[in-house]
Amino acid sequence: MSPNPTLPPSVTRLIDALTQLPGIGPKSASRLAFFLLRAPAETSLTLAEALRDLKARTRLCSVCFNITEDDPCAICADPLRDPGLICVVEEPLDVAAIERSRVYHGTYHVLHGVISPINGVGPDDLRIEELVGRIRRSAEAGQPVREVILATNPTVEGEMTASFIQRKLAGLEVSITRLARGLPAGGDLEYADEITLRRALEGRQRL
Amino acid sequence: MSPNPTLPPSVTRLIDALTQLPGIGPKSASRLAFFLLRAPAETSLTLAEALRDLKARTRLCSVCFNITEDDPCAICADPLRDPGLICVVEEPLDVAAIERSRVYHGTYHVLHGVISPINGVGPDDLRIEELVGRIRRSAEAGQPVREVILATNPTVEGEMTASFIQRKLAGLEVSITRLARGLPAGGDLEYADEITLRRALEGRQRL
Numbered sequence: 110m111s112p113n114p115t116l117p118p119s120v121t122r123l124i125d126a127l128t129q130l131p132g133i134g135p136k137s138a139s140r141l142a143f144f145l146l147r148a149p150a151e152t153s154l155t156l157a158e159a160l161r162d163l164k165a166r167t168r169l170c171s172v173c174f175n176i177t178e179d180d181p182c183a184i185c186a187d188p189l190r191d192p193g194l195i196c197v198v199e200e201p202l203d204v205a206a207i208e209r210s211r212v213y214h215g216t217y218h219v220l221h222g223v224i225s226p227i228n229g230v231g232p233d234d235l236r237i238e239e240l241v242g243r244i245r246r247s248a249e250a251g252q253p254v255r256e257v258i259l260a261t262n263p264t265v266e267g268e269m270t271a272s273f274i275q276r277k278l279a280g281l282e283v284s285i286t287r288l289a290r291g292l293p294a295g296g297d298l299e300y301a302d303e304i305t306l307r308r309a310l311e312g313r314q315r316l
Numbered sequence: 317m318s319p320n321p322t323l324p325p326s327v328t329r330l331i332d333a334l335t336q337l338p339g340i341g342p343k344s345a346s347r348l349a350f351f352l353l354r355a356p357a358e359t360s361l362t363l364a365e366a367l368r369d370l371k372a373r374t375r376l377c378s379v380c381f382n383i384t385e386d387d388p389c390a391i392c393a394d395p396l397r398d399p400g401l402i403c404v405v406e407e408p409l410d411v412a413a414i415e416r417s418r419v420y421h422g423t424y425h426v427l428h429g430v431i432s433p434i435n436g437v438g439p440d441d442l443r444i445e446e447l448v449g450r451i452r453r454s455a456e457a458g459q460p461v462r463e464v465i466l467a468t469n470p471t472v473e474g475e476m477t478a479s480f481i482q483r484k485l486a487g488l489e490v491s492i493t494r495l496a497r498g499l500p501a502g503g504d505l506e507y508a509d510e511i512t513l514r515r516a517l518e519g520r521q522r523l
Contacts, residue, residue, distance in 0.1 A: 202346060
């Protein structure tokens with residue numbers, strides 16, 4: 110006998126699928142499923158369509174590895190952005206956070222994670238080699254990158270990743286900076302408010 | 317400028333769709349969207365399919381109004397269940413909760429809500445007339461319903477709904493019972509543990 114013999118398979122399947130999501134346990138999954146059962150059909154269908162499109166339409170920008178529908182992404186393709194300035198972040202949501210501060214007009218480089226031995230994430234799992242290649246190619250093309258801002262989170266893993274990248278870039282002719290210590294230690298860049306982020310960007314210091 | 321100029325439309329649309337769900341704010345919607353972006357494509361597609369199937373495959377049982385894929389539902393169609401005993405509950409999840417207690421072998425009647433003047437829910441919005449009709453038809457068919465257990469939640473609205481149904485059934489030859497006061501007052505039937513529910517069922521009292 111299944112744990113919920115009275116729930117039809119289609120409801121059980123939705124509850125199971127929702128339970129795979131982070132922060133959603135079996136109880137909230139049930140609540141969500143029954144909310145959707147009662148809501149107009151469009152609510153489920155809109156969500157279903159958005160989920161299908163998510164993977165079908167998005168890719169990584171071949172320049173900065175941000176999530177995008179067009180390659181290169183809107184920021185890399187924007188002639189008003191300074192390609193001589195690269196802000197290195199852990200995740201696409203960090204790009205969104207920095208954009209909201211509206212003081213930054215350079216480009217980005219999204220690592221898609223941090224070095225984390227505990228979670229089995231090494232430097233090769235991140236887009237670090239691609240960053241080195243990008244800086245080298247820019248120099249060869251006569252449009253050198255002047256500055257790399259290491260904007261990983263102010264956590265142990267973020268600092269470790271920043272140090273690793275700093276060593277990797279040691280031979281290249283590029284200034285390396287880190288966001289100013291306006292960021293609360295142990296915090297998460299994505300949750301920082303706009304003023305803190307703005308101060309951190311303006312007060313960035315040469316490493 | 318949109319609030320997230322750097323997020324592609326397909327990601328923004330998913331975040332918007334997730335934000336429509338109860339208990340999911342813009343921040344957790346973003347987290348979920350980025351979890352799905354990083355997860356294997358199956359995770360999103362399984363969820364998308366489950367959402368599509370939810371409305372396409374489920375209907376209400378024409379006898380008890382529980383959510384089902386087949387009509388009548390598995391409980392109403394089960395010859396081992398006693399059709400002379402009807403347990404009236406607010407929601408399909410309450411059926412699942414009572415089934416887990418494993419002491420009940422009658423049938424159900426799902427109201428799909430409670431009388432709630434504040435939320436604009438009146439008796440006509442619930443399956444109360446259908447309950448009366450069901451009891452009448454059973455009597456006419458020579459298989460009378462002996463007992464109706466009013467298992468609405470022990471909340472003000474649940475009690476109000478139970479009294480209303482009790483008055484509605486006054487003229488009919490049927491015992492009306494209410495779950496015993498083993499249930500904590502102001503609580504929610506769906507969250508009751510199995511022992512509390514079992515005691516409440518066993519100690520039910522004639523109204």
